[in-house]
Each structure stands twice: as C-alpha cells, then as structure tokens.
Amino acid sequence: MELEKYKVLLFEKIKRQIASWFDGNLFESISNEEVYRFLHSMKGTAGTIQLTGLHQLADRLMADIERQEMKEWDKKDLRNYLFDLIEMSYEYEHFQTVKQQNPIRVENAPLIQLIDDDISMLILLKDALERKGWMVIASTELDVAKEQYYDHRPDCLIIDINLDGESGFQLLEDIQNHTRNKYIPKIMISVKADRETRIKSYKMGADDFISKPIDLEEFLVKIERHMDNKKLFDQSSMIDELTRVYNRRFFHDSLLIFMNELSRNQRLFSLAMLDIDFFKKVNDAYGHQTGDKVLVEFAKYLKENVRQTDYVFRYGGEEFIILFSGANGNESKTALEKILKGFSEKRFAEGENAFSVTFSAGVFMVDEPEMERDIIIRAADQALYEAKQKGRARVECCKLDSFAQNKKKLHVSVIDDDPIIRMMLTKVLSNMELNHAELDIKVFEDGRKFLNSNRIEEKGPHFLILDGIMPVMDGLEVMHEVKKSKRAKDIHVLMLTGRKSEHDIARALKLGAEDYVTKPFSLTELEARIQRLIKRLT
Known part of the structure; x- marks a missing residue:
C-alpha cells in the first residue's frame, strides 16, 4: 500500500514538471542539465518503487543525452523526445483500465451509428463495439441521429425502437428509401420483443432484431457477421448504388x-x-x-x-x-x-x-x-x-x-487540467498532416482561462478537445458558454470524460458535442477519432 502512495507522488511530480515546461512561453529554451536532472530523479524513483519500464526508459534517455553535446532544448524538440516516457507514465497510472483496450484503431475503421435514449445501454454497447476496433457515433435523439446519418454515412445502424416519446421505426422509415439500393446493415434493439414487433421490424427493412436485455457476446458476434457481409458486398460491387457511376x-x-x-x-x-x-x-x-x-x-x-x-x-x-x-x-x-x-x-x-x-x-x-x-x-x-x-x-x-499554399487555418484548443494529457495531445496534433488545413494549436489548463482568452472569437473554424471534469470550470459549463457565442456554429467539440455519468454524457451530446471519449483512453484510438473529425471540418 505504501508503494502505491509513492507511485501517485511520482506521477504528480511528472505532471508538475511537464506543466512547468510546456504551459509557459513556448519560445523559452530548457537547459540540458535540467532535463538530465529530471530524468535522473525519475529513473531513481521509478526503480525504487518497482516501475521497471519507466526506470529503463529514463535510463535510455539519459544515455542519449550523455552522448549529445546539446546545451539547450527547444520545447517542441523536448516534447517529442520525452513523448514515449510521458505516454508510458499515463499507461502505468491507468493500467487497470487501459489494458482492456487492446484493439488498435485505424483511420478507415468501419463506422457504426448507435441510437438509444437509455444512456447506460448506449455506453455499454459503445464501449463493447469500440473494443472490437470499430468507431462508434452515438446519439440519444432522433433528429440528431438523422443528421448524423447523412453527415457521416455509417457502415452499420443500431437503433432502439423505444426512444423517448418517439419510435426508432420512424428513423428506419426515413432512411429506408435512401438505403434501398445500398447495403447498410440495420439492427433494431428493444425491450419489446413480441412476434408482432419483430415482424414489423423486418417488414420495414431491418436486417436483424436483438432483444433487451442484450447478451453482449451474442450481440458482438451478430454485428461482426453483418460487418463481414457488408465488406463482401462492397468488394464485389463496382457501381455506386445511388448514382450508378463507378464507386x-x-x-x-x-x-x-x-x-x-x-x-x-x-x-x-x-x-x-x-x-x-x-x-x-x-x-x-x-x-x-x-x-x-x-x-x-x-x-x-x-x-x-x-x-x-x-x-x-x-x-x-x-x-x-x-x-x-x-x-x-x-x-x-x-x-x-x-x-x-x-x-x-x-x-x-x-x-x-x-x-x-x-x-x-x-x-x-x-x-x-x-x-x-x-x-x-x-x-x-x-x-x-x-x-x-x-x-x-x-x-x-x-x-x-x-501543395503548401492557401491552407485553411483550423483553430484547435486543448482544454484539460492534466498536463500529461495536454502534452500528449499537443504532440499528436502537431504531427498530423492535412492537405488543406494548417492547425493553430493552443492549450489551456482550465475552461475559465480558455473563455477569458477570447480564443473563440478568432475567425475561422474551431475544434475543441475538452475535458469534461475540471476544477475551475466544468467542461459542460464551458460548452454551455460556447453555445451562447455568436460563433457557435463554427465550433466543434470532442468531449473527454473521466466519468460514465449518463446525465453528463446526455448533456454533452445535447449541447452539441460531436463525440465523447472516456478517460483513460487509448491514444491510438483518440488520434484516429480526432483525425476523422478534423478532416470533416477542412
């Protein structure tokens, strides 16, 4: 138990040092001696409290520094140099949760749309689908779901029949004409699983019906089967179903x-x-x-x-x-x-x-x-x-x-009170290559500083990566303020949340969040999701 206390202290020390280096003036340099001392301290502590991976990585980085004759570090170079160590720190700290997230996301992963007003079920299914390596967009309301469908063109639809005050059948009917000549698996889910409801589902164009409570193992096997069938269908066709030109x-x-x-x-x-x-x-x-x-x-x-x-x-x-x-x-x-x-x-x-x-x-x-x-x-x-x-x-x-001319500026703001996450996201964003966009990246340690900066008044599209829980100003409060801005239509949000509170996720989606990711997250997954959302804006 004493060991766990020292691990917490080490991670807090790392966060303080990262915040000190990278939250200040980006044009200031950092002495090589200061970096070496930090790594030396980290190596000793990590070895003592049995964090072997951190110990070995810090040792390797120190050896690299000893071979160099550099006296000062540019902050961008230092961030890149320390990135593996910072990422490992994050994974160690959140090992019990992150270790479950084995599938590696790829940018062109199949996209599944999930519509259910039971937030607990939405979270459960979303997490299970994402662990399979699929990307998921989730919504609780019919109107939002319809817009998402036409904007994102998902590869599979999972629709709850019994939405609050409305019927999932309405969405199925609305999109049926659009998908008549295109194979998109449509799966209806419902607590009401009588014969009449099932038959109505199939008659209206559903490809499958799954009753609640859902057996997750069976659910995932069925979805995987539908996705395999879609892949075979897509590979066998040369013609676009709607326009009848080549695909x-x-x-x-x-x-x-x-x-x-x-x-x-x-x-x-x-x-x-x-x-x-x-x-x-x-x-x-x-x-x-x-x-x-x-x-x-x-x-x-x-x-x-x-x-x-x-x-x-x-x-x-x-x-x-x-x-x-x-x-x-x-x-x-x-x-x-x-x-x-x-x-x-x-x-x-x-x-x-x-x-x-x-x-x-x-x-x-x-x-x-x-x-x-x-x-x-x-x-x-x-x-x-x-x-x-x-x-x-x-x-x-x-x-x-x-190629490099006339790039559109996209203002990207990372708002998170965790310095390690701010640093990791800055590194990921800085390394992104986009044909049409030049990313203007800024980080803020809390929502109040972001709003006081008047960042959102800058002309052009904005993409916010926003922590849901912050001590000074909650992420949901930030979203509420952003929505009141005259530039609200130019602002797009990816919410990072460390809690699976149904109420908070529902509010985030209703306030206009494009998506949410639960902390601790797989950095590969988050990078793919950010890239996908940013490409839609440029």
Missing part, C-alpha cells in the same frame, strides 16, 4: 490501370476531382431525398458529357472523380468548364420552389509513371480546394509546387 473502390483499380498504361505507352491522363457547391444547403432547405436526386442527376449529366474513354466515379458524398484518358490539364479544364456551364443552367424543382446547382473542380495532369497515387489524388484535391477558395463554380489546375 470509390473501382476508382483505385482504374487509377492503377491508367498508371500502367502511362508506363507502357506513355499515354498521359488527367484526374479531376469535383464537389457540388453548398450541397448541405440543398439538403437543409429541401431534404435529403431532394439532395439524392441532385446527386443522381449530376452523375447522369457527367456520364452523358464525357467521352467513352473517360471514367466517372463517385468518390464519396457529393464528391466525384473523372479520369480523362489521353487529355492534358488544359484540355480537361476546358471540358469541365463546358460541363459546369451546362449543368448550372439545369433547374431542379421542389414543390413551388426551383433552384440550380453548380460545382467546383480541381484538375491534375499525370505524365510521370513513377508518381505515387496518393500524390496524384492530393494534387487534384488541392486544386479543388483552390477553386473553392476563389469563390466556387470554377475549375482550377494544380501544379505540384502549389
């Missing part, structure tokens, strides 16, 4: 074919990335079914107005790609400008209203066989971004040397 999977196969043709026969090509302008406004004003009609008509117009040797793909959401065979950048740009003019003259009718739609496009010519495919896609994406920055409804060409 994203077939695009990657086709790009490889075009690259091989360039290598063998020197046949250059251009890749164009297109994005419908202000598509979300169409959905908001006229509904998602009208939005789907626009997508279908747009895809049809593209197919009818490119050559037979060109390929049209739906890349995702309202984004499309065209491979122009044998065409250079200027030729492809001219063809797209003609398509843009014709499509923008097309009128869509919705009741008594009529509207038109434009698109923006970026073009990149490929004439070097050894060019990496990721570079090609990023180049066209960069040109598309430039077209949007210049006012939309236009086509731009990209040159490789323009």
